[in-house]
Amino acid sequence: MFYRDKSKDFLKKELEKEQSVYNDILGQNINIDISRGKPCKEQLDLSMEMLNTINSVSDLPESGADIRNYGGLEGLPAMRELFAEMLEVKASNVIVGGNSSLNMMYDTIQRCMQFGVLGSTPWNKLEKVKFLCPAPGYDRHFSLTACFGIELITIPMDNNGPIMDLVERLVAEDESIKGIWCVPKYSNPTGIVFSDEVVERLAKMTTKAQDFRIFWDNAYVVHDLYDNTVPLKNIYAECVANGHPNRVFIFASTSKITFPGAGVACFATSEDNVKDALKTMKFQTIGPDKLNQYMHIKFLKNMEGVREHMKKQATIIRPKFDTILNVLEDEFGVGCDIANWSHPRGGYFISYNVLNGCAKRVYELCKQAGLVITTVGDTYPYGKDDNDSNIRIAPTFTNTNQLDVACKILVCSTKIACIEKILSEK
Amino acid sequence: MFYRDKSKDFLKKELEKEQSVYNDILGQNINIDISRGKPCKEQLDLSMEMLNTINSVSDLPESGADIRNYGGLEGLPAMRELFAEMLEVKASNVIVGGNSSLNMMYDTIQRCMQFGVLGSTPWNKLEKVKFLCPAPGYDRHFSLTACFGIELITIPMDNNGPIMDLVERLVAEDESIKGIWCVPKYSNPTGIVFSDEVVERLAKMTTKAQDFRIFWDNAYVVHDLYDNTVPLKNIYAECVANGHPNRVFIFASTSKITFPGAGVACFATSEDNVKDALKTMKFQTIGPDKLNQYMHIKFLKNMEGVREHMKKQATIIRPKFDTILNVLEDEFGVGCDIANWSHPRGGYFISYNVLNGCAKRVYELCKQAGLVITTVGDTYPYGKDDNDSNIRIAPTFTNTNQLDVACKILVCSTKIACIEKILSEK
Numbered sequence: 001m002f003y004r005d006k007s008k009d010f011l012k013k014e015l016e017k018e019q020s021v022y023n024d025i026l027g028q029n030i031n032i033d034i035s036r037g038k039p040c041k042e043q044l045d046l047s048m049e050m051l052n053t054i055n056s057v058s059d060l061p062e063s064g065a066d067i068r069n070y071g072g073l074e075g076l077p078a079m080r081e082l083f084a085e086m087l088e089v090k091a092s093n094v095i096v097g098g099n100s101s102l103n104m105m106y107d108t109i110q111r112c113m114q115f116g117v118l119g120s121t122p123w124n125k126l127e128k129v130k131f132l133c134p135a136p137g138y139d140r141h142f143s144l145t146a147c148f149g150i151e152l153i154t155i156p157m158d159n160n161g162p163i164m165d166l167v168e169r170l171v172a173e174d175e176s177i178k179g180i181w182c183v184p185k186y187s188n189p190t191g192i193v194f195s196d197e198v199v200e201r202l203a204k205m206t207t208k209a210q211d212f213r214i215f216w217d218n219a220y221v222v223h224d225l226y227d228n229t230v231p232l233k234n235i236y237a238e239c240v241a242n243g244h245p246n247r248v249f250i251f252a253s254t255s256k257i258t259f260p261g262a263g264v265a266c267f268a269t270s271e272d273n274v275k276d277a278l279k280t281m282k283f284q285t286i287g288p289d290k291l292n293q294y295m296h297i298k299f300l301k302n303m304e305g306v307r308e309h310m311k312k313q314a315t316i317i318r319p320k321f322d323t324i325l326n327v328l329e330d331e332f333g334v335g336c337d338i339a340n341w342s343h344p345r346g347g348y349f350i351s352y353n354v355l356n357g358c359a360k361r362v363y364e365l366c367k368q369a370g371l372v373i374t375t376v377g378d379t380y381p382y383g384k385d386d387n388d389s390n391i392r393i394a395p396t397f398t399n400t401n402q403l404d405v406a407c408k409i410l411v412c413s414t415k416i417a418c419i420e421k422i423l424s425e426k
Numbered sequence: 427m428f429y430r431d432k433s434k435d436f437l438k439k440e441l442e443k444e445q446s447v448y449n450d451i452l453g454q455n456i457n458i459d460i461s462r463g464k465p466c467k468e469q470l471d472l473s474m475e476m477l478n479t480i481n482s483v484s485d486l487p488e489s490g491a492d493i494r495n496y497g498g499l500e501g502l503p504a505m506r507e508l509f510a511e512m513l514e515v516k517a518s519n520v521i522v523g524g525n526s527s528l529n530m531m532y533d534t535i536q537r538c539m540q541f542g543v544l545g546s547t548p549w550n551k552l553e554k555v556k557f558l559c560p561a562p563g564y565d566r567h568f569s570l571t572a573c574f575g576i577e578l579i580t581i582p583m584d585n586n587g588p589i590m591d592l593v594e595r596l597v598a599e600d601e602s603i604k605g606i607w608c609v610p611k612y613s614n615p616t617g618i619v620f621s622d623e624v625v626e627r628l629a630k631m632t633t634k635a636q637d638f639r640i641f642w643d644n645a646y647v648v649h650d651l652y653d654n655t656v657p658l659k660n661i662y663a664e665c666v667a668n669g670h671p672n673r674v675f676i677f678a679s680t681s682k683i684t685f686p687g688a689g690v691a692c693f694a695t696s697e698d699n700v701k702d703a704l705k706t707m708k709f710q711t712i713g714p715d716k717l718n719q720y721m722h723i724k725f726l727k728n729m730e731g732v733r734e735h736m737k738k739q740a741t742i743i744r745p746k747f748d749t750i751l752n753v754l755e756d757e758f759g760v761g762c763d764i765a766n767w768s769h770p771r772g773g774y775f776i777s778y779n780v781l782n783g784c785a786k787r788v789y790e791l792c793k794q795a796g797l798v799i800t801t802v803g804d805t806y807p808y809g810k811d812d813n814d815s816n817i818r819i820a821p822t823f824t825n826t827n828q829l830d831v832a833c834k835i836l837v838c839s840t841k842i843a844c845i846e847k848i849l850s851e852k
Binding site: 038039041044047048049050051052054055056057058066068069071072098100102103113124140143144255259260261262283285287288289290291292 | 462464465467470473475477478480481482484492493494495497525526528529532536539540550569574681685686687706709710711712713714715716718
């Protein structure tokens with residue numbers, strides 16, 4: 001339905017109808033949270049077998065160092081191999097860390113700030129450091145960078161990724177732009193996959209800063225919702241082919257493969273960058289938790305094992321995405337003028353856009369009715385969505401019954417907020 | 427024996443005798459490493475039962491967040507409680523981290539450098555930052571601080587801890603002195619325990635820098651070799667009592683309780699400091715590995731469990747210390763003028779001092795004979811032992827038979843190096 005085309009009277013009646021629905025909801029003491037991309041209990045249960053992979057009488061590997069003891073700064077060789085295959089790089093390009101890829105991103109930024117990269121001036125010593133932030137994007141990327149005093153520049157996106165004309169122009173002329181955040185596959189929150197052309201242009205572009213880095217958070221590299229994956233071009237190979245082998249820092253983890261709190265994270269990059277990182281990391285720790293890495297290898301085995309496992313994950317969460325997408329389709333149909341949304345083929349989010357200037361009001365209405373959605377603005381640098389339009393929906397944690405209720409609240413709140421807005425402008 | 431009192435002839439004969447012993451050893455293709463404080467296989471086996479504490483059908487705790495999922499930045503409440511009891515603070519003073527206390531120290535220094543502490547000027551912005559380094563001490567403390575460009579000032583120690591007259595004078599007059607490294611119990615490598623007076627004076631002293639911090643690495647807090655522990659005064663309570671509640675950053679871990687590579691580390695400090703740290707940590711990670719923390723709690727249970735477990739550890743490693751101490755006693759006796767050594771009641775090291783100017787030569791002789799000892803100088807800032815005297819012996823990793831051989835090499839190398847030196851000066 002095109003709400004703008006309707007008469008004031010019609011809209012007033014619609015508003016009354018929705019307000020009555022909303023008032024009904026208010027009395028129901030609802031408490032639902034669809035704000036964060038958290039796996040649900042059933043997803044976690046899929047990995048409980050991992051806890052059987054070792055016990056007190058296990059024969060732990062005898063070759064190399066005892067996996068229970070100190071050492072192995074780069075991570076367990078088998079785990080490096082698995083991530084290498086997952087990310088289409090070599091094991092020598094991979095450093096395996098602890099349970100948090102966010103922590104590896106923080107550490108990477110921290111090293112750049114404090115020590116520079118490959119001999120460059122430490123970013124702390126520069127007057128200004130800026131990062132390009134394709135948006136809507138991942139709030140934790142933005143806040144992590146901002147906490148180091150790095151200036152965030154919002155880059156609009158389309159269905160192919162960041163608007164490359166703008167990216168190329170900015171990095172060519174501004175030496176203080178040192179990085180760009182990317183979630184290239186099943187992007188958080190839009191669900192898009194960077195096109196081959198975008199990947200190629202990122203790898204090829206001329207940057208004024210010699211120490212410019214692409215922070216490539218491949219968080220959803222194997223997180224397909226459907227049987228067919230959407231292919232993503234190999235950024236590292238492209239960087240190498242274009243003479244910029246050190247340009248990309250890749251991150252990934254098993255947080256949404258096995259256990260979010262007890263997964264294994266990795267950092268993949270050129271061998272020169274690996275060496276550069278280890279030069280500092282050797283002062284930071286003696287090594288990561290190799291026992292957990294070993295359990296992961298015993299459980300997942302190889303990429304075939306990972307893919308099998310991810311199919312089970314998809315079976316659990318795909319219906320949740322469908323629930324939301326179906327309700328939105330039913331309520332707003334095709335070509336509605338107050339709401340549109342993404343149709344992700346993987347990842348953890350639906351990106352939902354309401355009429356400009358209405359997202360905060362939708363958030364407030366949802367909140368009052370007991371539905372927590374991601375704080376509006378969080379998907380943009382500094383928490384500022386200039387259009388006040390984007391809402392991130394995270395369907396995985398909640399069960400399907402709750403999602404039905406959540407959708408009802410979301411739809412009703414959307415209609416109230418947008419009709420109010422249209423009426424105020426008529 | 428007092429070698430200096432002997433005649434040249436006697437010494438020459440002694441030297442020949444030792445050289446012949448040494449030449450015999452050279453032919454034996456020995457390969458022994460007593461350089462690092464690594465638990466041995468039998469010690470690690472003590473914790474294998476921990477791997478039985480959870481399996482695929484375990485009832486994981488239902489209260490609070492799912493321990494497999496994201497969250498819990500401060501760590502599992504029960505693990506905070508256990509460390510609190512261990513360190514004689516409150517759970518609210520404790521942040522539980524990943525598998526490495528060194529990593530928590532690095533992160534703490536990093537936050538001070540980048541963000542300051544409790545609103546102070548970030549240390550990166552100061553012209554100069556210095557740390558006091560009681561020595562001989564832990565090489566990784568020194569190298570971690572040095573990697574941030576912090577200047578290290580060597581502080582001599584006696585059996586009570588760092589020489590406090592010097593510490594007090596320096597911190598009172600120099601605002602750029604921001605911290606002091608301490609391993610207060612069973613110190614690495616000297617094995618001493620800081621006296622009550624030293625703890626009190628550290629807590630009480632006036633520091634010119636308002637953001638001065640004691641980095642209190644209580645690595646061996648429960649690591650007694652004998653049934654009776656050597657008591658250590660509660661530094662945090664002392665700091666509070668003396669009006670400096672925020673002065674101390676305490677670190678500890680289960681690395682040498684359970685598994686060095688897969689233990690649990692903690693950072694304990696005032697609630698204000700905890701809050702200050704979490705303010706940045708929330709950008710760094712969503713939370714530590716709570717599953718491993720849970721396994722630790724199920725296995726160790728409480729402080730009584732820890733103490734029971736540490737008695738088993740002591741049973742394994744005490745004979746190794748005894749082997750070395752007995753050989754040294756037999757070979758050099760009491761009051762020898764070329765070697766003296768510590769008699770630790772806990773911890774991981776024997777501190778062995780040879781005649782000034784001879785330690786490097788001893789190291790080389792040992793190395794050629796197939797015995798790796800800690801690089802001479804490593805126990806001092808910048809790897810510089812001005813006396814060229816201190817050697818750190820780490821007996822735990824090696825088996826007793828190998829230790830016999832190691833002692834033989836060490837004693838023989840010591841005699842050769844020191845007699846050569848005395849002869850050269852006669």
